Amino acid sequence: MRQSTNLIIENALQELKAAGVESSGYEIRLLLEEALGVEASSLVYGTIDFSEDEEKQFAKFLEKRKRHIPTDKILGRRGFYKYDFKVSEDVLTPRPDTEILVEAAIEKIKQEGKEEGKILELGVGSGCIICSVLAEFPALNGVGIDISAKALDVAKENAKRLGVDGRVDFRLGDWFAKDFLSSAGAGYDVLLSNPPYIKSKEIDTLDAEVKNYDPMIALDGGPDGLESYFQIAKLAPSLVKNGGYVFLEVGEDQAREVGQIFNKAGFITEEIKKDFSLIERCVILKK
């Protein structure tokens, strides 16, 4: 049956609002496009043929959204930097703020002529950071470590999608484990990390979409939110070459303190970059 796209979207928004779920026309459009099997953004506002099956599929998506499942996790993918990444409940959904770290690292690798070097990411999740950086430099190699085997499976798929799977070695590891350094290697030109940084007591205040559908291990940074930074700062001097760089994503109001933690470990703060909301989000340090 032919139906107005605007009306479908408007009705869906109202249905979600009545169920206590805030959404946007853009999100609904993504779900509608998926139900119709059309390419993202090819949905022309006007009228569409909505078959019974497509309508049922769209209704299923809305039911999931009503349970606060985020749109990306319903779709199973999320646009990040220049690519579409597979996502699942086993990985943190890539955030636009993290693109700041990716851009900063790419810029520095170019500036410093480290295009044929070796990079390390601690806490790869979906692999959005390490894969985006590797895709930029065909002779760059990387190691990506995560405590979650299921996250590593997603990261491996994303590496294949971006064609960087031959240049990245994903390893299961816990940066709090005693033998971590023996499995992590050394001599890296660049260390990248977006570790868990939410204070444990603040987890409960997060949106249901985040606290119920991003893995807890990707969120909880311990009582002060800084546990992983302290630990990574202990390891970083053994991992990074002299003259090498560390790029860290940090939570709101953590940049200065995280910088100091790494300064004490022998790194010099080069720059702190702000995100699109003008929050200090990425700390760049040099060994």
Ligand SMILES: C[S@@+](CC[C@H](N)C(=O)[O-])C[C@H]1O[C@@H](n2cnc3c(N)ncnc32)[C@H](O)[C@@H]1O
């Ligand atoms: C905030 S997520 C970042 C994921 C991805 N890099 C991104 O930016 O979207 C943090 C990641 O660190 C991993 N992680 C948490 N604690 C860890 C630990 N002790 N050792 C290794 N990885 C850990 C989590 O499994 C999660 O994938």
